[in-house]
Amino acid sequence: MIRHVARRVVYLLPIAVMTSFLVFSMLLLLPGDPTFALLGETATLQERAALRTKLGFDQAIPVQYARWVGHMATGDFGRSLRTQEPVADMLAARVPVTLELTVLAVLLAVVIGVPGGIIASLKRNGWADLFVSFFAMGGMALPYFWAGILLIRLFALKLDWLPPSGFVPLAQDPVANLKLMILPSVTVGISLVALVMRQTRTSMLEVLSQDYIRTARAKGVSRTRLLVRHALQNALIPVVTVIGLQMGTLVSGAVVTETIFSLPGLGRMVVEGIFTRDLAPVQAAILVIVIGVILVNLLTDLSYAALDRRIKL
Amino acid sequence: MSQSLAPALAIRETRSESRFVTAARRLLHHRAGMCGLTVILVIVICAAFAPWLAPYDPAEIDYDAMIAPPSWLHPLGTDEIGRDILSRVIFGARVSLQIVFVAIVLSLLVGGAIGLASGYVGGRTDNVLMRLMDGLLAFPLLVLALGVIAVLGPDLINAIIALAVVNVPGFARLVRGQVLSVRERDFVQAARATGAGHLRIMVVHVWPSVAGNVIVYASLRASAVLITESSLAFLGLGATPPTPTWGQMLATAMEYWSAWWMSIFPGLAIFFAALAFNFFGDGLRDALDVRIGE
Amino acid sequence: MPDSSGTAFLAVDALRKSFGPVRAVENVAFTLRRGEVMGLVGESGSGKTTVGRLVLRLVEPTSGRVVFDGTDLGALSGRQMRRVRKRMQIVFQDPFSSLNPYQRVGEAIEEPLIVHGLRGERAQRQERVRELLSLVGLRPAHAGRYPHEFSGGQRQRIAIARALASEPDFIVADEAVSALDVSIQAQIINLLRELQQSFQLTMLFISHDLGVVRYLADRTMVLYLGRIVEMGPTEELFAAPRHPYTRALLSAIPDPDPDRRRERIILKGDVPSPIDPPSGCAFRERCPFALAACAVEVPALRAVTPTHSKACIRDDLH
Secondary structure, three states, rough: OOOHHHHHEEEHHHHHHHHHHHHHHHHHHHHHHHHHHOOOOOOHHHHHHHHHHOOOOOOHHHHHHHHHHHHOOOOOOOOOOOOEEEEEHHHHHHHHHHHHHHHHHHHHHHHHHHHHHHHHHHOOOOOOHHHHHHHHHHHHHHOOHHHHHHHHHHHHHOOOOOOOOOOOOOOOHHHHHHHHHHHHHHHHHHHHHHHHHHHHHHHHHHOOOOOOHHHHHHOOOHHHHHHHHHHHHHHHHHHHHHHHHHHHHHHHHHHHHHHOOOOOOOHHHHHHHHHHHOHHHHHHHHHHHHHHHHHHHHHHHHHOOOOOHHHHH | HHHHHHHHHHHHOOOOOOOHHHHHHHHHHOHHHHHHHHHHHHHHHHHHHHHHHHHOOOOOOOOOOOOOOOOOOOOOOOOOOOHHHHHHHHHHHHHHHHHHHHHHHHHHHHHHHHHHHHHHHHHHHHHHHHHHHHHHHOOOOHHHHHHHHHHHHOOOOHHHHHHHHHHHHHHHHHHHHHHHHHOOHHHHHHHHOOOOOOOHHHHHHHHHHHHHHHHHHHHHHHHHHHHHHHHHOOOOOOOOOOOOOHHHHHHOOOOOOHHHHHHHHHHHHHHHHHHHHHHHHHHHHHOOOOOOOO | OOOOOOOOOOOEEEEEEOOOOEEEEEEEEEEEEOOOOOEOOOOOOOOOOHHHHHOOOOOOOOEEEEEEOOHHHHHHHHHHHHHHHHHEEEEOOOOOOOOOOOHHHHHHHHHHHHOOOOOOOHHHHHHHHHHHHHHOOOHHHHOOOOOOHHHHHHHHHHHHHHHOOOOEEEEEEEEEOOOHHHHHHHHHHHHHHHHHHHHHHHEEEOOHHHHHHHHHHHEEEEEOEEEEEEEEHHHHHHHHOOHHHHHHHHHHHOOOHHHHOOOOOOOOOOOOOOOOOOOOOOOOOOOOOOOHHHHHHOOOEEEOOOOOEOOOOOOOOO
């Protein structure tokens, strides 16, 4: 297991280096003097010179990159041009929001998608199966922002069950927080639910048709026991893979969804930064998102291995 | 009997149809693919003939009907300043299709060139280019597009560039993999033995084996590009306001919750367009008998 | 009949090829006269395919020379080499992969004509394509079809027609029949023989099938782990093999005549790894006649008769 972890880390390391370099290179690609982007128009010459020395703009690009990584790693992300707030503080406030949103979406996908897929696979071509097929097809073409708007229309405005938008930190008032997070996480999770359902259905059908399941049934193992002990365990592996593969799409969905529901997350931070030409928060948020996605990929890889191992035993 | 068969046999000895003709015929029998194609054709016609098909000018303001629900005069209602939503949806097709088309062609050209160079030249070039592509692929699509826009600034051209950039690595990887597998095939060696030059080998022998996959991939990407494009427009990072786009119409609709028609129709347009591209891509994949995507 | 003037039409000298640590071809040298058919036999992994590709410079040699009709191929630029390719062609083993699946048969046969600017007019080229198709026993009307519409034997005929299109003088046939059904093999071999005779083709015929080589080749060489171990006139080599390896190979062929049935020589072990071959004679570990001296140095290929040579130090075996 340790060797497997080490191998995955070694494999992902160059990708992490390359992505962080790409985020760093935003500064290089920016037209004009990057200190203007980081300090704004009003900074004094001394302030600019100090920043240049700090970031090492007079040195070779690899050195600049190394310094930049050093600053990021020690939590020094610079300051927001607009609010002068340290970017590290902004991240601390916003990372939990995006994290909660994606975790809830994945939870939803597992809680609804897996049983849905199983039910569909048990009665092939029944009404549940048809529903899953249609839902899966539609879920993939459904734009997040439209799904969000429709959900707000239905559950917040028409039925008045849930608040349409706003945010309360989880630590402050968990109930209010969850109430506010339900619609956003359904918005983000809906297409993942569709995908997981479809994937569960296909892999269940595949597993159920295999000889050892037939043998087990012939030996009189009960249907429920069979489903839980044998089929489900095997069918879960592709589902984990799908969730891992969809992490990028999920995060893209979270970015848009945060705008719809006015949630102060990382996506909102990026979009606001673009509008106010405030580069430091944009860079930091993108970096955190990408590293997060890479870590999730590592995790799914490892859990995949763990699931696989248990089955081999 | 034998007499009537003879001409049929004679015909069979002429040219066999090319695989594109075969694929087109198979596509005609692919129900989902044809549904997709039909919807796409409708959208293309809307885009091409928008000025003739749309009942109003998309910027024309009807002062007597602001935020008006659907009626005979305005079949899909009007928006907050009295512009006809049907007309704006029709003109929006024009903008979206153009953006999607240009972005995909750009990423195909750039990604294809990178993939060809990487696969055919190999060695260090391959290594550097592919590390770069892996890096780009690690970004979520929309986040990468936002990063590009953060550097270039928010406007329509930059949105197109961003949409192209995010799709380059996919094409590059696909083409490289294909080139690598085709390059060592005997018929490429046979062409070399014949004395064919690099260009001829690439165009006549390597490309046809790669083309099917590339076309299918491009069509499968179309719906993701469309959704990313409307996401950018929704966030206010696409075309600037007087130009109608589906995404931006939805963003406006969020300020007028009482007007359901403002959010339903542009959303339906995106939804069906994306669905159509998906269906068509699947159909094309089956018709060309290519195994990618899924 | 081979031209007997004695001048070499193709001369291969000290040819070597390594793929990383793998020494695929070691010190291969031979000459071919115009119109001569040379058989090249060996087990799979012996490097015979690499020899064929080195001769055509489809693979760059690590060292050594190939002189084709007086021209040192190694000294040619890419462009010059492409021009020489008009005169030297190859027929591959697997006709399912050596034809571009997306190229019509006519286009495939026409390609060498286009590449070398032969028979300028399109109509003339197509006339030539029809001619070539009938030459290899196919119907000219088949030109508009795709390779997948043909059987293996028919495809190999197409590949042969393509190889003949530019009227080459030299052809490498790399296991040209071994992927085909036995009944089809005979047809293709006869076709190759007819074509060779009527066009006076010089040919390097690579095969692991000794019977086929015996039927076609004027001379034969035997390759073991990238080295030639024996070379001589085909009849002589088959009747009186001088190298223990050749004897082992020949003894494995079932002989229909029970009176002539040879003693079967069963080889010990497997072919050693070309990354780390045994010292001295590469065959010694499997050789029933090996002596201590065999481990000392690589035996040179030396003449036993003016036309027959072998790479074995044991002259006491007949």
